[in-house]
Amino acid sequence: xxxxxxxxxxxxxxxxxxxxxxxxxxxxxxxxxxxxxxxxxxxxxxxxxxxxxxxxxxxxxxxxxxxxxxxxxxxxxxxxxxxxxxxxxxxxxxxxxxxxxxxxxxxxxxxxxxxxxxxxxxxxxxxxxxxxxxxxxxxxxxxxxxxxxxxxxxxxxxxxxxxxxxxxxxxxxxxxxxxxxxxxxxxxxxxxxxxxxxxxxxxxxxxxxxxxxxxxxxxxxxxxxxxxxxxxxxxxxxxxxxxxxxxxxxxxxxxxxxxxxxxxxxxxxxxxxxxxxxxxxxxxxx
Numbered sequence: 679x680x681x682x683x684x685x686x687x688x689x690x691x692x693x694x695x696x697x698x699x700x701x702x703x704x705x706x707x708x709x710x711x712x713x714x715x716x717x718x719x720x721x722x723x724x725x726x727x728x729x730x731x732x733x734x735x736x737x738x739x740x741x742x743x744x745x746x747x748x749x750x751x752x753x754x755x756x757x758x759x760x761x762x763x764x765x766x767x768x769x770x771x772x773x774x775x776x777x778x779x780x781x782x783x784x785x786x787x788x789x790x791x792x793x794x795x796x797x798x799x800x801x802x803x804x805x806x807x808x809x810x811x812x813x814x815x816x817x818x819x820x821x822x823x824x825x826x827x828x829x830x831x832x833x834x835x836x837x838x839x840x841x842x843x844x845x846x847x848x849x850x851x852x853x854x855x856x857x858x859x860x861x862x863x864x865x866x867x868x869x870x871x872x873x874x875x876x877x878x879x880x881x882x883x884x885x886x887x888x889x890x891x892x893x894x895x896x897x898x899x900x901x902x903x904x905x906x907x908x909x910x911x912x913x914x915x916x917x918x919x920x921x922x923x924x925x926x927x928x929x930x931x932x933x934x935x936x937x938x939x940x941x942x943x944x945x946x947x948x949x950x951x952x953x954x955x956x957x958x959x960x961x962x963x964x
Contacts, residue, residue, distance in 0.1 A: 703774040743791035824858050871900055899943055
């Protein structure tokens, strides 16, 4: 493979320039990630994209043919979008970061060409996740997950023989009343599961249908995991100690239940992986 020092310098130089031109918005994004859990992943997205590109560098950079015109047009369009984001009264970060992601993708095309960009399609597309999700989308997803979790919680209480009265998101139990609030919807862990499934599918699955199936499994698993969390804490509070509803496991136990979700996902992932092997085996005549 020929030396790509010049292309790497061009890419890094223009990517850094775009970052500097948007330093105010990038800093605001970092500050938002510290206080808003639904945005906490965005800071690491560009670094994950770089790691993915580096890990597949032999394939991605095997046929470098710079496309300065097309890449430059994309970069300029991205910069224009980021400038527009600076001047909008609302959704400024969403629009600005969409512009930055597009500009970085354009710089990649400009430095390495369309063939390399096609080979690096997943990490370049992954930059979408550095864009803060609009509030209206987060609110809609939160309500959807709350409804799903409420149904699953009712089912689990019934299975465990726990008497309850339900009114919407409120469950009246023998000892206390619980409400599935927005904070209990599981939206944060659902985002984490989505990103995990996308990365796992990209790295370990080969067929498009298995990758899509893995992503589609995230929604029911997120709902089931969240319902198990709510019911487990409620039963522990009823039969062991009421402080389970207000203690450390309730407020800081998200990682424990995230591991539970991964445990639920793991066997399904193995089945999808095995189905690829079975589908790819040639038919032999006896």
